[in-house]
Amino acid sequence: MKTAKDARQSQSIVEKDRENVWHHISQYNDKKQPVVVTEGKGAWITDYAGNKYLDGMSGLWCVNVGYGREELARAAYEQMQQMAYTSMTQSHVPGIELAEKLNELLDDDYMIFYSNSGSDANEVAFKIARQYHQQNGEPARHKFISRYRAYHGGSLGALSATGQALRKYKYEPLTSGFLHVSPPDNYRRPAGVSVKEYNLQRAQELEDKIVWEQAETVAGVIMEPLITGGGILIPDRVYVEKVQEICKKHGVLLIIDEVICGFGRTGKMFGHQHFDIKPDMVTMAKGLTSAYLPLSVTAVRKDIYKTFEDNGENSHFRHVNTFGGNPAACALALKNIEIMERENLVGRSAVLGERLQQELAELADHPFVGDVRGLGFLMGIEMVEDKNTKKPASPDRVNKIISDCKASGLIIGKNGDTVAGYNNILAICPPLSCTDEDLAFII
Ligand code: PLP
Numbered sequence: 001m002k003t004a005k006d007a008r009q010s011q012s013i014v015e016k017d018r019e020n021v022w023h024h025i026s027q028y029n030d031k032k033q034p035v036v037v038t039e040g041k042g043a044w045i046t047d048y049a050g051n052k053y054l055d056g057m058s059g060l061w062c063v064n065v066g067y068g069r070e071e072l073a074r075a076a077y078e079q080m081q082q083m084a085y086t087s088m089t090q091s092h093v094p095g096i097e098l099a100e101k102l103n104e105l106l107d108d109d110y111m112i113f114y115s116n117s118g119s120d121a122n123e124v125a126f127k128i129a130r131q132y133h134q135q136n137g138e139p140a141r142h143k144f145i146s147r148y149r150a151y152h153g154g155s156l157g158a159l160s161a162t163g164q165a166l167r168k169y170k171y172e173p174l175t176s177g178f179l180h181v182s183p184p185d186n187y188r189r190p191a192g193v194s195v196k197e198y199n200l201q202r203a204q205e206l207e208d209k210i211v212w213e214q215a216e217t218v219a220g221v222i223m224e225p226l227i228t229g230g231g232i233l234i235p236d237r238v239y240v241e242k243v244q245e246i247c248k249k250h251g252v253l254l255i256i257d258e259v260i261c262g263f264g265r266t267g268k269m270f271g272h273q274h275f276d277i278k279p280d281m282v283t284m285a286k287g288l289t290s291a292y293l294p295l296s297v298t299a300v301r302k303d304i305y306k307t308f309e310d311n312g313e314n315s316h317f318r319h320v321n322t323f324g325g326n327p328a329a330c331a332l333a334l335k336n337i338e339i340m341e342r343e344n345l346v347g348r349s350a351v352l353g354e355r356l357q358q359e360l361a362e363l364a365d366h367p368f369v370g371d372v373r374g375l376g377f378l379m380g381i382e383m384v385e386d387k388n389t390k391k392p393a394s395p396d397r398v399n400k401i402i403s404d405c406k407a408s409g410l411i412i413g414k415n416g417d418t419v420a421g422y423n424n425i426l427a428i429c430p431p432l433s434c435t436d437e438d439l440a441f442i443i
């Protein structure tokens with residue numbers, strides 16, 4: 001008689017996947033043929049059936065130096081042999097060296113707090129901001145403002161900051177005190193309004209929100225340098241710089257989420273370095289280790305940190321996590337940054353991105369392409385049904401392009417905000433280490 005164990009043993013790996021693994025955010029993967037990835041080299045991944053794909057999304061926007069880097073595996077291996085673990089209630093050499101390196105890259109003076117994921121890094125930023133204001137004589141400051149369409153993570157606080165309704169649907173009520181304003185979406189700005197004027201209007205909307213909420217209750221603003229997952233919405237520089245001015249004017253901390261934009265993605269080491277701003281906090285994850293191991297960072301300006309020192313009982317930051325700042329992950333992150341510098345991957349991101357944008361610009365003549373936009377090696381192609389009305393392309397049309405690309409060996413993404421009907425932006429975010437041949441393949 002066939003036992004359940006026999007039945008399990010005769011299952012293919014794909015069947016085992018269907019039976020046992022709950023995929024992230026992808027209902028359709030459970031029904032269709034799942035891609036079980038077995039190998040990665042450079043910009044390419046191979047699945048169990050032997051199909052090869054150029055990973056035009058770098059996993060989840062994270063494998064910045066590409067797959068199969070032996071040096072990274074070795075850095076982690078050697079650190080694990082030397083000293084596999086100590087918590088960050090103490091310290092260790094790779095953690096210290098990485099913090100020093102990040103300050104060099106940020107070109108400023110921050111204290112580096114380690115966690116495990118982008119969501120964690122943002123949660124930490126929110127807790128630090130609230131405690132800072134409490135200890136800085138402004139205990140009423142507890143609210144955070146972010147933008148609609150932005151994604152800041154899946155845990156309850158980070159999801160509260162997220163501005164995409166479908167991500168929160170059925171999980172509410174979330175954390176209170178999180179508010180949203182509209183982001184600049186230059187393609188959809190009202191007719192007759194210049195980009196600059198429109199961006200200033202969006203910044204004014206933020207200031208109005210702060211004032212109407214009573215500035216004395218607002219702790220921070222969190223934003224990405226450009227909205228990535230919400231549809232590659234690239235602001236005019238006047239917007240970002242104005243936001244910092246408004247935050248300063250009202251005593252509100254500016255938290256810049258570099259989880260996707262950091263580590264070369266936009267053609268600079270950090271996305272905010274395109275603008276003349278100095279954030280109060282910077283959060284990072286993904287490209288920090290090129291996702292070879294989990295690690296994230298909340299970089300906090302030193303004068304904020306000072307209020308946590310010797311400021312009475314329980315004035316220290318009372319937050320701990322077991323894995324944050326894992327020594328092997330820190331050693332790997334250092335090696336990852338070394339590779340980026342040695343191979344000039346940030347410069348390459350700018351050059352490849354420029355080429356990709358020039359080549360894909362001609363798609364703008366296509367009747368269903370409304371807009372082609374990008375910064376560095378990060379591109380969005382906004383699909384529409386009608387160029388004049390800008391009606392977003394139907395899900396069928398967008399999905400067909402994605403599946404046709406996949407059938408041709410190219411993975412691309414789909415982004416926007418489903419509820420608002422703008423889930424019509426194709427995203428391209430390949431490893432920064434793409435070769436010229438890889439780029440030609442994408443094009
Ligand atoms: N912030 C941004 C901008 C992100 O895109 C993401 C994830 O995609 C996060 C935060 C959350 O990061 P994680 O998935 O590592 O928790």
